[in-house]
Amino acid sequence: MSELDIYASQGFAGRAGFGKKSALVIVDFVNGFTDPAQFGGGNILDAVHRTVEVLAFFRASNLPVAHTRVVYAEDGSDKGVFCRKAPALAQLTEHAAGSQIVPALTPRAGELVVRKQGASAFFGTSLEGWLRFQGADTVVIAGCTTSGCVRATVVDAMQHNFFTVVMRDCVGDRAMAPHEANLFDMQQKYADVMDAAQVMAALKPS
Amino acid sequence: MSELDIYASQGFAGRAGFGKKSALVIVDFVNGFTDPAQFGGGNILDAVHRTVEVLAFFRASNLPVAHTRVVYAEDGSDKGVFCRKAPALAQLTEHAAGSQIVPALTPRAGELVVRKQGASAFFGTSLEGWLRFQGADTVVIAGCTTSGCVRATVVDAMQHNFFTVVMRDCVGDRAMAPHEANLFDMQQKYADVMDAAQVMAALKPS
Amino acid sequence: MSELDIYASQGFAGRAGFGKKSALVIVDFVNGFTDPAQFGGGNILDAVHRTVEVLAFFRASNLPVAHTRVVYAEDGSDKGVFCRKAPALAQLTEHAAGSQIVPALTPRAGELVVRKQGASAFFGTSLEGWLRFQGADTVVIAGCTTSGCVRATVVDAMQHNFFTVVMRDCVGDRAMAPHEANLFDMQQKYADVMDAAQVMAALKPS
Amino acid sequence: MSELDIYASQGFAGRAGFGKKSALVIVDFVNGFTDPAQFGGGNILDAVHRTVEVLAFFRASNLPVAHTRVVYAEDGSDKGVFCRKAPALAQLTEHAAGSQIVPALTPRAGELVVRKQGASAFFGTSLEGWLRFQGADTVVIAGCTTSGCVRATVVDAMQHNFFTVVMRDCVGDRAMAPHEANLFDMQQKYADVMDAAQVMAALKPS
Numbered sequence: 137m138s139e140l141d142i143y144a145s146q147g148f149a150g151r152a153g154f155g156k157k158s159a160l161v162i163v164d165f166v167n168g169f170t171d172p173a174q175f176g177g178g179n180i181l182d183a184v185h186r187t188v189e190v191l192a193f194f195r196a197s198n199l200p201v202a203h204t205r206v207v208y209a210e211d212g213s214d215k216g217v218f219c220r221k222a223p224a225l226a227q228l229t230e231h232a233a234g235s236q237i238v239p240a241l242t243p244r245a246g247e248l249v250v251r252k253q254g255a256s257a258f259f260g261t262s263l264e265g266w267l268r269f270q271g272a273d274t275v276v277i278a279g280c281t282t283s284g285c286v287r288a289t290v291v292d293a294m295q296h297n298f299f300t301v302v303m304r305d306c307v308g309d310r311a312m313a314p315h316e317a318n319l320f321d322m323q324q325k326y327a328d329v330m331d332a333a334q335v336m337a338a339l340k341p342s
Numbered sequence: 343m344s345e346l347d348i349y350a351s352q353g354f355a356g357r358a359g360f361g362k363k364s365a366l367v368i369v370d371f372v373n374g375f376t377d378p379a380q381f382g383g384g385n386i387l388d389a390v391h392r393t394v395e396v397l398a399f400f401r402a403s404n405l406p407v408a409h410t411r412v413v414y415a416e417d418g419s420d421k422g423v424f425c426r427k428a429p430a431l432a433q434l435t436e437h438a439a440g441s442q443i444v445p446a447l448t449p450r451a452g453e454l455v456v457r458k459q460g461a462s463a464f465f466g467t468s469l470e471g472w473l474r475f476q477g478a479d480t481v482v483i484a485g486c487t488t489s490g491c492v493r494a495t496v497v498d499a500m501q502h503n504f505f506t507v508v509m510r511d512c513v514g515d516r517a518m519a520p521h522e523a524n525l526f527d528m529q530q531k532y533a534d535v536m537d538a539a540q541v542m543a544a545l546k547p548s
Numbered sequence: 549m550s551e552l553d554i555y556a557s558q559g560f561a562g563r564a565g566f567g568k569k570s571a572l573v574i575v576d577f578v579n580g581f582t583d584p585a586q587f588g589g590g591n592i593l594d595a596v597h598r599t600v601e602v603l604a605f606f607r608a609s610n611l612p613v614a615h616t617r618v619v620y621a622e623d624g625s626d627k628g629v630f631c632r633k634a635p636a637l638a639q640l641t642e643h644a645a646g647s648q649i650v651p652a653l654t655p656r657a658g659e660l661v662v663r664k665q666g667a668s669a670f671f672g673t674s675l676e677g678w679l680r681f682q683g684a685d686t687v688v689i690a691g692c693t694t695s696g697c698v699r700a701t702v703v704d705a706m707q708h709n710f711f712t713v714v715m716r717d718c719v720g721d722r723a724m725a726p727h728e729a730n731l732f733d734m735q736q737k738y739a740d741v742m743d744a745a746q747v748m749a750a751l752k753p754s
Numbered sequence: 755m756s757e758l759d760i761y762a763s764q765g766f767a768g769r770a771g772f773g774k775k776s777a778l779v780i781v782d783f784v785n786g787f788t789d790p791a792q793f794g795g796g797n798i799l800d801a802v803h804r805t806v807e808v809l810a811f812f813r814a815s816n817l818p819v820a821h822t823r824v825v826y827a828e829d830g831s832d833k834g835v836f837c838r839k840a841p842a843l844a845q846l847t848e849h850a851a852g853s854q855i856v857p858a859l860t861p862r863a864g865e866l867v868v869r870k871q872g873a874s875a876f877f878g879t880s881l882e883g884w885l886r887f888q889g890a891d892t893v894v895i896a897g898c899t900t901s902g903c904v905r906a907t908v909v910d911a912m913q914h915n916f917f918t919v920v921m922r923d924c925v926g927d928r929a930m931a932p933h934e935a936n937l938f939d940m941q942q943k944y945a946d947v948m949d950a951a952q953v954m955a956a957l958k959p960s
Contacts, residue, residue, distance in 0.1 A: 156683070265707065265708045265709035271568070297677035297678070
C-alpha cells in the first residue's frame with residue numbers, strides 16, 4: 137500500500153469547507169523572510185507576489201485582514217527556546233528592517249498587526265479573539281514559511297475550530313521539500329489546500 | 343545550495359539542551375493508532391516497543407510521566423473541524439477499544455492521562471500547568487504520529503518554552519515520508535531530536 | 549466622590565450588548581455546590597431553580613448549551629495549587645455524587661459537558677472552540693459561585709471577545725457579600741448583568 | 755453562620771506557599787492608572803510607592819521582574835468587548851502618556867514588558883512561557899486594580915499552577931470596597947495574601 141493509500145484508507149483529507157465569513161491571515165511576510173541571507177529563499181517571493189491580488193480582493197470585499205510579524209525586544213528580554221534553535225530570530229526587533237512587512241503588502245488602518253515570538257500566529261497573541269470580534273469563522277492563510285509559522289498557525293486555527301484554508305500558491309518556504317511535505321500534512325489533517333484563484337472564486341459575492 | 347545548506351547558512355538547528363527536570367510525554371499510543379485498519383501502520387509499533395524501556399527508565403528515575411488519549415464524547419457533541427478532515431476520530435470515545443492506551447504502556451497511579459480532541463497535547467488541556475506543578479522544565483516526547491500529534495505537541499512545548507526533546511526511535515507514523523519530513527522540521531526549528539539511548543544516558547544520575 | 553461615582557466618571561459600565569447567536573453556559577451547578585456541607589449555601593439553590601426555565605428556553609430556541617463540572621482524577625494525579633487553597637475540591641471525581649450535575653439541569657445529548665480543574669470554564673478546556681463551531685458569539689452565564697468560577701468564566705469570555713451576559717438571578721454564591729461585590733465588578737468591567745427575564749425577552753424570536 | 759464561617763467550614767483559605775524561585779509581576783502601574791481623571795484614584799498611589807522597595811529587593815536578589823501595560827493600536831483595530839464596557843481603555847496606545855509605566859518603577863533592560871489588551875497579564879501574552887524560561891514557579895503580584903487586572907492575573911497564575919502571592923499593600927484600586935472584596939476572594943481561593951514586608955522576609959537568602 138502506498139503512503140497516500142493508507143491515508144485514504146483511513147479516511148483522511150476530508151473537506152472542511154468555508155463558514156460564513158472569511159478573514160485573511162498573512163503570516164510573516166516581512167523583509168527578513170524574503171531575503172535568502174536572512175530567513176528567505178525558495179519560493180517565498182513568488183508567494184508574496186501572488187498574495188498581492190488576494191489582499192486586494194479581501195480589502196475590496198470588506199473582509200478582515202490580519203498580518204503577523206516576528207518581534208523580539210531590543211534588550212533580548214523575551215528570548216526563549218525558539219532562539220536557541222534559531223538564534224537569528226532575535227534580530228527581528230520592532231524597528232529592524234528585517235521585521236517590517238514587505239512594502240507590497242503594507243497593512244492599512246484597521247487591519248490587525250500581530251507581534252509574535254512563537255511559531256503560531258495564535259500563540260500568546262490576541263488573534264483568536266480578534267477574529268471572533270470581526271465575526272470571522274474561517275481563516276484563509278498566506279505567508280511563510282510553509283513548514284514553519286504557516287503550519288503552526290494552521291494547526292492552531294483548526295484546533296480553535298476555524299474553517300481553515302491554505303492557499304498553495306500564497307505560501308512559501310526556503311526549501312521545496314519541506315514546503316511540499318507540509319502541504320501534504322495540512323491537506324490530509326488540518327486544512328483545505330486550494331489555489332488562490334479557487335479561494336477568490338469561492339468567496340466572490342454571487 | 344542544497345536545502346540543508348540553506349538551513350545551515352541561516353543558523354537553524356541550534357541545540358536547546360535539557361533543563362533541570364525532565365518529564366516524559368507519551369502522545370496517543372492507544373490501540374487505534376497501532377492498528378493499520380484504524381489509524382496505525384508504518385513504524386508505530388516499533389516506536390511503542392522502544393518506548394517501553396524509556397517509560398521504565400522515567401519511572402525508576404521518579405520523573406513525571408504523562409500520557410495522552412484522543413477522547414470524543416459518545417453523543418458527538420464535541421466534534422469540530424478536525425472531524426471534518428478525519429471523520430473516524432469521532433469513534434475514539436472514552437470506552438472505545440481504540441482509544442485505550444496500549445497494554446504495554448498502561449498508566450500507573452500518579453501519571454497524568456490527558457484527554458484531548460485536538461492535535462497538540464497542550465491545546466485545551468491541563469498539561470502545561472501540570473508540568474509546572476511537577477517542577478518539569480523539559481519535555482521528552484514519544485508517541486504518534488510524528489507528522490500529526492507529535493509535531494503539534496512539540497511546537498507547543500517549544501512555544502511554552504519547555505526544553506523539548508523528540509526521541510527519534512520512540513515516535514512513529516503510518517507513513518515514512520511524513521515521519522522523516524517532520525523529524526527534519528522539528529530538529530531544525532523546535533526540538534532536539536535524539537535516540538532514546540542518548541536521552542537515557544543524558545538523564546542518568548551521575 | 550462615592551465609589552460608584554468614580555466608576556461613572558471614568559466611563560465604566562458601558563453596555564456590550566448581544567451578538568448574533570447566544571449560547572448558555574451553566575457553570576458548576578453540581579450536587580456538591582448545592583450542599584452547604586460541601587461547597588454550597590447562600591442563594592445557590594435559588595439560582596439553580598431559576599435556571600431551569602432558562603435552560604428550557606435555550607433548548608426550545610435550539611441554541612447551544614454547555615455545562616461545566618469540576619472533575620479531578622481519582623488518583624489525585626492532577627491536583628495543583630487550587631487544591632492547596634481548597635483541598636476538598638479533589639473529592640470531585642468523575643463518579644463522585646458531588647460532581648454530578650444537579651438532576652433538574654441534567655444535560656441532554658448534544659450539549660457540551662466540560663470537565664475542568666481550574667476556576668474558569670475556558671481554562672484548559674475546549675469550550676472556546678466549541679462555541680465557535682456552534683456559531684455562538686454571545687455567552688449567557690448561569691451557575692456558581694458568583695465570586696468564583698462564574699467570575700473567572702466571565703472574565704475569560706470577555707477576553708475571548710464574546711459578548712458576555714450574566715443573569716443576576718441565575719448565579720449564586722455561598723455568601724451574599726462576595727456575590728454582590730462580584731456582580732458589581734462584572735457589570736462595571738466585563739459583562740452585562742441582567743435578569744433572566746430580560747435575557748429571554750431579548751432573545752425571543754420576533 | 756457568618757460568611758467567613760462558611761468559607762472556613764468548607765476548608766477554603768489554605769496556604770499555597772512559595773516554590774523554588776519567585777518572580778515579581780507588576781500589573782498596570784502606568785500613569786493612566788495613577789490619575790483619578792483617567793483610571794486612578796483610591797489607594798493606587800500608595801501601592802505604587804510601596805512597590806518601589808519591593809522592586810529594588812527583587813532586583814538586588816537577581817530575581818525576574820515583569821511589568822504590564824495596557825496598549826491598544828493607534829488605529830483602533832484591536833478594540834473589542836472590553837472597550838465596550840470601558841471605552842477610555844482605547845486611549846492607552848503605545849506612545850500615550852497614560853500607558854507609560856510610572857517613573858518610579860521604570861523597567862530595566864532584561865525585565866519583561868508585557869503589552870496586553872485584556873484584563874489578565876497572561877491572556878494573549880507571552881508571560882507564562884517567559885516565567886518558565888526564567889525558572890520561576892512562584893509569582894508575587896503588585897499592581898492595579900485589585901478588582902480588575904490584578905484579580906484576573908491572580909486567577910490565571912493559579913490556574914497555570916504558579917504559587918501565587920498577592921502583596922496586600924502593593925495592590926490598589928480606585929475604590930476601597932472592591933479592593934477589600936477582591937482581597938478576600940483571592941485569599942480564600944487563589945493566592946496567599948501577604949504584606950510586602952512578609953514577602954521580602956520570606957524570600958531573603960538565609
